[in-house]
Amino acid sequence: MLKLNDPALLETRAYVNGEWIETGRTFAVFNPATGDKIADVTDLGVDDVSRAIDKAYDARASWAAKTGKERGAVLRKWFDLILENADDLATILTAEMGKPLAEAKGEILYGASYVEWFAEEAKRIYGDVIPGHQPDKRIVVLKQPVGVVGSITPWNFPNAMIARKVAPALAVGCTFVARPAELTPLSALAMAVLGERAGLPQGVFNVIPSIDASAIGKELCANPKVAKITFTGSTRVGKILMEQGAATIKKVSMELGGNAPFIVFDDADVDAAVEGALIAKYRNAGQTCVCANRIYVQSGVYKEFSEKLSKRVAALSVGDGFQDGVAIGPLINEAALSKVEAHLSDAIAKGARIATGGQRHALGGTFFQPTVVTDVNRSMIVQHEETFGPIAPLFEFETEDEAVELANDTEFGLAGYFYSKDISRVWRVAERLETGMVGINTGLISTEVAPFGGVKQSGQGREGSKYGADDYLELKYMCFGEIH
Numbered sequence: 001m002l003k004l005n006d007p008a009l010l011e012t013r014a015y016v017n018g019e020w021i022e023t024g025r026t027f028a029v030f031n032p033a034t035g036d037k038i039a040d041v042t043d044l045g046v047d048d049v050s051r052a053i054d055k056a057y058d059a060r061a062s063w064a065a066k067t068g069k070e071r072g073a074v075l076r077k078w079f080d081l082i083l084e085n086a087d088d089l090a091t092i093l094t095a096e097m098g099k100p101l102a103e104a105k106g107e108i109l110y111g112a113s114y115v116e117w118f119a120e121e122a123k124r125i126y127g128d129v130i131p132g133h134q135p136d137k138r139i140v141v142l143k144q145p146v147g148v149v150g151s152i153t154p155w156n157f158p159n160a161m162i163a164r165k166v167a168p169a170l171a172v173g174c175t176f177v178a179r180p181a182e183l184t185p186l187s188a189l190a191m192a193v194l195g196e197r198a199g200l201p202q203g204v205f206n207v208i209p210s211i212d213a214s215a216i217g218k219e220l221c222a223n224p225k226v227a228k229i230t231f232t233g234s235t236r237v238g239k240i241l242m243e244q245g246a247a248t249i250k251k252v253s254m255e256l257g258g259n260a261p262f263i264v265f266d267d268a269d270v271d272a273a274v275e276g277a278l279i280a281k282y283r284n285a286g287q288t289c290v291c292a293n294r295i296y297v298q299s300g301v302y303k304e305f306s307e308k309l310s311k312r313v314a315a316l317s318v319g320d321g322f323q324d325g326v327a328i329g330p331l332i333n334e335a336a337l338s339k340v341e342a343h344l345s346d347a348i349a350k351g352a353r354i355a356t357g358g359q360r361h362a363l364g365g366t367f368f369q370p371t372v373v374t375d376v377n378r379s380m381i382v383q384h385e386e387t388f389g390p391i392a393p394l395f396e397f398e399t400e401d402e403a404v405e406l407a408n409d410t411e412f413g414l415a416g417y418f419y420s421k422d423i424s425r426v427w428r429v430a431e432r433l434e435t436g437m438v439g440i441n442t443g444l445i446s447t448e449v450a451p452f453g454g455v456k457q458s459g460q461g462r463e464g465s466k467y468g469a470d471d472y473l474e475l476k477y478m479c480f481g482e483i484h
């Protein structure tokens with residue numbers, strides 16, 4: 001049993017229309033570090049979800065009719081409660097997802113930062129007054145909430161990926177139906193417990209745990225009462241949802257797969273680049289969408305960088321996320337582990353060499369040694385596919401043009417990173433990288449104040465920042481005639 005200050009935060013029922021409901025059907029949630037069952041969570045079916053959508057639809061008008069200041073005040077209270085209960089939320093998150101407790105706490109604070117940010121933005125959803133095109137015309141542009149938002153999120157950030165969506169949606173007056181990943185529903189349900197305490201009116205925020213992702217996704221995409229689908233997950237599933245939503249012209253926000261290049265130029269601060277690579281590659285055991293998936297190192301510093309990185313990686317501690325000092329937790333499941341092994345064996349078969357790691361960890365289960373691989377080339381799978389594990393493949397390059405061409409040789413375009421002290425090179429490379437986000441001399445770029453999102457097949461839309469509310473708003477143009 002989890003040791004919580006407030007055991008009520010370990011909620012296993014669904015949250016619909018301000019009520020905690022059970023269906024008599026459940027699915028189990030397991031701790032990936034131990035394999036132990038944490039809880040049995042209520043499983044909602046399509047009919048249950050359709051009812052949740054109805055309740056969210058019914059709640060739209062009254063929630064949108066509140067002032068931005070009123071909605072912001074409720075979000076601010078939610079933010080305060082999340083902070084007050086951050087330790088418990090982090091414990092729940094580590095238990096169901098496996099990341100080290102310190103990272104889980106960081107995620108809770110990161111997710112909360114979006115609630116705080118949009119509690120403030122709620123008061124600033126400004127429209128426009130446009131000079132009339134004729135003497136008697138006056139033109140006004142309103143920004144209005146799109147309506148009911150259906151949300152589907154992944155297991156790797158089970159708190160922050162919902163917070164990054166629900167905060168702007170509620171801030172502008174939308175209502176929200178959240179389907180968390182079946183592997184990690186408890187964090188979402190704990191958010192609902194606190195949202196209820198914060199005063200979110202019934203029907204405004206609904207959490208619909210379910211084991212049948214496909215069936216629930218189809219309902220969210222097909223139901224005409226749902227105005228928008230906001231999704232974070234793989235590009236594969238994002239394409240399915242976009243296709244399914246087309247029948248009702250669903251608005252979509254897509255935060256999809258990544259394949260981030262991490263480039264180290266000869267003029268880089270190599271020690272700083274090693275530190276940046278450690279966080280960009282091994283955060284969440286490499287299970288983040290913005291993880292460095294490919295590391296390109298210019299020939300002049302290749303040996304120094306690979307030796308220094310390998311030494312640091314070999315010292316990373318692997319274990320249960322609840323253990324002090326653990327840096328690398330378990331992968332989420334056996335399928336994730338198999339993918340890591342497949343990428344690694346492909347690289348080795350094509351000539352790559354293991355500098356450190358390369359094996360399943362002695363702890364067994366889904367623990368894997370943090371790994372550095374050298375002599376990697378573009379024929380290997382890691383060039384084109386997202387590994388989503390603690391593997392750092394090092395490619396050597398000669399010229400800037402070669403590095404940029406390699407970096408852009410992917411269907412993905414979420415994040416990219418590079419280290420250089422040459423300001424002209426910084427601008428050249430940053431402008432040429434085909435990504436939505438670029439880290440320059442840093443390996444950690446995610447913040448609520450900046451627009452998070454990708455290009456190419458990494459998605460559409462942006463989350464966070466002054467741009468983040470736009471995805472949940474419609475423009476209405478009003479033309480006033482006969483003004484004399």
Ligand SMILES: NC(=O)c1ccc[n+]([C@@H]2O[C@H](COP(=O)([O-])OP(=O)(O)OC[C@H]3O[C@@H](n4cnc5c(N)ncnc54)[C@H](O)[C@@H]3O)[C@@H](O)[C@H]2O)c1
Nearest residue numbers: 153154155180181213214217233234237255256257258289
């Ligand atoms: N761009 C971002 O912000 C971001 C953030 C986190 C993760 N990701 C990406 O997500 C992937 C890892 O997460 P994942 O394995 O959970 O991804 P996934 O796409 O397999 O699953 C994401 C969510 O979609 C659900 N789902 C699966 N199939 C579905 C279907 N047919 N219809 C409706 N829902 C369905 C899953 O149950 C889960 O809740 C990686 O590709 C990663 O890059 C992107």
Ligand SMILES: O=C[C@H](O)CS(=O)(=O)O
Nearest residue numbers: 156157287288289290446
């Ligand atoms: O993996 C998905 C998250 O978006 C990563 S981050 O915490 O936002 O960097």
